[in-house]
Amino acid sequence: MKKVHLSLAIAAISASAVPAVASESISGGFWLNHAIDAQNESVDEVSYGDTNYEALILYIDKTDEKTGWQFSSEMRYGTGAFTDPANNNTGAHFGFHKAWVGKTFGKGELKIGKSQVPFGWATVNFWPGDELLGGYADQMDVGVKWSADLGAVNYDVAYFHVDDFGSSTETMDDGGHWGSTTTYQKTQTFVLNGAYDLAEKQKVGASYQNGKLRDLSGANADRPYVGEHNAAVVYYEGEFNNLGVKAQYMITERDLTDIGGFSGAPKIKNDRKAVTLTYSMGDYLFYVDYTNAEANTKGNTVGSADSWAPGVSYNYGPGWFYLEYVSNDGDIGEDGEVVDGDYDALYLTMDYYF
Template identity: 40%
Template sequence: MTDHLARTLGITALLACCGVVQAAPLLSGGVWMNYRYITDSDFQGVGVSDDFDRKTGGTLGDPALILYANDQGQYGSTRFAAEVRAGKGSFTDPDNNGTGDYLAFKEAWVGRELDNGMLVRVGKMAVPFGYKTVNFWPGDLLQGGYGDQMDVGVGLEGTHDTLHYALAYLHADDFGETSTDTMDDNGHWGQATCNSATTGDCDLAYRKMQTVAGTLDWQFLENHTLGLSVQSGRLQDLAATEDQSPTAIERSARLSGRHHAVDLHYSYRADPWLIQARHIEVQRELPGRSEKVRNHRQSLSAGYTRNDWFWYLDLTSAATRTRGNDTDRVYAWAPGVRYDYGPGWVYLEYLWSDGDIGRDGDIYAADFRALYATVDFYF
């Protein structure tokens, strides 16, 4: 999506210099769809089972319509941006988002650029913490919960000499009173509902709240950047508000949990190469558990561009320090290639993992391998 907006701005500048147009359209859109073939899986059910795909030859689906809005510099120092998605390929969970459907905002914010270049904004925006993986469909892998984060709050960011800084207060991870869905990186920050008859289910009924996050990046050499990110906040207990059965556990919808994370990251960007590395330390005190969740994650991403092709690889690992969790270190990696065919891209990607990140923010062991082929276009 960032590539699409950059392309739109570039075309606009070219046309403007020739006197063809004065400004780009404020609205644009796109469509994507995906083919998936699961080769190995420890999970059962449609969409996660290898048996199903072996019998059917895979699945072509997960379409999404994406609409974008951007100020394009037409309102002086006022800035705004929005992205809304509809369809099963929207990377949103109706059971845990604010709409109850495959329809949600990826981002929606408005702000002002000050005279010193600092941007102040309010709405749903990127959490200033680390970086995202470079793949498309496989997602954040073992960065889960700390990759492509989009939360609701107020923030500021700016640049001074070789330093780039950003600070935000994020009141919740999404719009609404019980949503735990940050769209692309969902399923790692609790769940909106629970059933007290299922052991441990209500321990996962929480959401991220009242978080302060910040990042400081230092370009210490040309093309080389070193950064530190931190975030700390509270966790709201959703069990009592959602489970009204006679056997509901006695808990109130209070901010009784906490979360903390620190991220050290490095990036090298110089055509045609991209290299990124990060280390994350995670701690959560869930409202329904006495034991703290503790783990650490590592990630290495690399990419190479040649003409209309972009080859890339994401490597991630994670290990738990949570008392009672005996899971060994787990790994996940995703190689891929992307081709720019004009109005969009074609992607071919593979996902291999022997573990993942649960709703409690801790790791668990499970094998999963899948091939993905995706096509998109933008207008």
């Protein structure tokens, strides 16, 4: 039986309600979510939902004009921060989505801290998340990254020591696709990304990441680095007047065989595919995200899973309204494996930024 969600996110906050600050580099936002969760096919049996997933977002961005060093951060507070207290570093519904210090050197930029992992591209739809790209789209890890733009070629070279601060495995927005504080943690990951501009507003690229997995299960008090992970993706992005097209093909692998709780399990292998089409009309953006995950793990009986996420957003000035529908027949587990799932979701959201 399918699970149906109807979510209404209503957000409003006035700049006059915020104390005046001297720096224009401080800004923020707020969102709130009302969800109706129908466990049965009959809408009459639901309780008309709960109002939750509220979040206050604080952005602080600053450039020291004298030295050229920059700071950029995003802090979220509330259940809508999309972080799991059981697996994050704060033990509550707040944390840093990003927090990095950087500086430009010639045509390149160095970033130190928690920043975007340069790997393929992310989907458009926000509330449902990255669907079957789970764990390989909106990745924000802690480490050092060098990015450079050399005309038609741009590239990134990065080393991420951990996926979040401390022993956290919940980086925000990743949906719990990289273990937990009682299983394993993504660590010591090297990432390479390169893209080439085929023409104006068209590019092709490829990314690769390889790293270790640390055993947090308690099976070994030393919490050894006994697992490995790697993934590669090729992608395309293009814009043709009002039409946008993105596509990518990804292969992933995780070796958890020596991590407590996974001992003896086969290596997790699967392919991910994604296509996004967008069409802009003034302040409106129409889009369709399609993602697919195909299991190549020995013994996996799920096979393939698909996700469709059509939607439309409207830029009303201080924020956006979203109307989104999601239909999935599978999911990605915390071990990166393709699992069964069946649900439909309709989301009507609004956010406000100041």
